[in-house]
Amino acid sequence: MATIAQSPTGAAPEQSALRPRTVAAYAATAGPTAMLALPFSVYLPPYIAEGGAIPVALVGLLFSLTTVWDGVVDPLIGTMIDRFRPGMGAHRRWMLSALVPLSLLLAVIVIVGNTLPFAALFLVMVLFYSSFSLYEVAQLSWGAALVRSPADSALLYGARDWFTKIALIVAFAAPAAAQILIPGVDLQGRIMAYAAIFLILAPVALIAIAGVPARAVVVEPGIGWRREIGASLSFPPLMLLLGVQFLNSFAFGSLTSLFVFFAASVLDLDSQSALLLFASFIGGAIASPVWTLLARRFGKPLMMMAMALLISSLLFATLVQEPRGFVQAAIFSLMLGTGFVGLLFTYSMLADLIPRDAERCGRNRSAFLFALLNLMAKFGVAAAIAVSYVLLDLVGFDPKNGAAAARELHLLFVLQPAASWMLMIGLLVLMHRHAARRPASL
Secondary structure: OOEEEEOOOOOOOOOOOOOOOHHHHHHHOHHHHHHHHOOOOOOHHHHHHOOOOOOOOHHHHHHHHHHHHHHHHHHHHHHHHEEEEEEEEHHHHHHHHHHHHHHHHHHHHHHHHOOOOOHHHHHHHHHHHHHHHHHHHHHHHHHHHHHHHHHHHHHHHHHOOOOOHHHHHHHHHHHHHHHHHOOOOOOHHHHHHHHOOHHHHHHHHHHHHHHHOOOOOOOOOOHHHHHHHHHOOHHHHHHHHHHHHHHHHHHHHHHHHHHHHHHHHHOOOOHHHHHHHHHHHHHHHHHHHHHHHHHHHOOOHHHHHHHHHHHHHHHHHHHHHHOOOOHHHHHHHHEEEEEEEEHHHHHHHHHHHHHHHHHHOOOOOOHHHHHHHHHHHHHHHHHHHHHHHHHHHHHOOOOOOOOHHHHHHHHHHHHHHHHHHHHHHHHHHHHHHHHHOOOOOO
């Protein structure tokens, strides 16, 4: 397995490891995949459903099948990054190799994705997800090679989270502007405006990649899957963190997959839905630096629990009093966005666990472990989309007449993510107890 050069255990942290320039450059490399994660959970499912080429009941199945594929390819990608292309700049080469197919496949999806038959769209999405994973896993494992302490990981991945929020604000400004400038613009027009921002973020990432310090990777031959699985299963904090990632992603996926329908059918603001999404990511950009500072001071698990309780309370409040009118809905979206920071915590928690995992295994598995964490995120979002659309079908929800089942939709919008977050809090408590039995930083 690849090992990444870092300070020996017990050595003083390298003061130059996280210079401001390094933090800024690393954060900027996350732009392309950060913005591309959301069309699949926000715009793409209703975009495909409204196209009519695939029945509503099969939309969730489509995302479930692509996630099954991820279950096969993501660990392979992680192992490939860990084991091959030795030398300085290995992470950089994988990221550059993924950008071209990612760009081309994005164009296919947003231009003709709603007209493709099930099999063709499945193939396009499989290739897209594979390119997406290659770029993101290389980028995340590069970050783990740069940090030297839990405080550093909170700073580095906190900066990454903040930049992704800024990127999303810019990205969501495009469909919001399209909705203002082109009255009656359809979902395809909005998703095309969104994806066009990739043309800005991709060159920014290319420049930033050159500014991140390279880290040497020394590879070892062979792929021992039995040993990999055994090493992972026997490390309780890792398994608990994977569960936390799945549940947080399920909650996030539930909200984002239903948001467009919620805005149209419950809030009666279909024509302003892009603006509301835009407001939610402004809230995230404002809150991300605050969450980062709090996580560095009070610990990441505690702040993740606080985030879950904050947003669950906000959702339940809407059952008592729905936001009325655009202004109240925008304030609600702004507040909702302050809790969309789960990846900030889970990524940095994994970065903190990687040295402990390396001590246990005798080798560094950073890319493999980040691939597993990303896989849990995809499983969570895909499961949320599948469950949401199955439940929408069961309650008789029709995207063309959403008002007929608005109350049922509202209950799903609130209860699904809240229930998932409560389970997540239980796993975080178990992580805390495990850390208390064996002193180690999460």
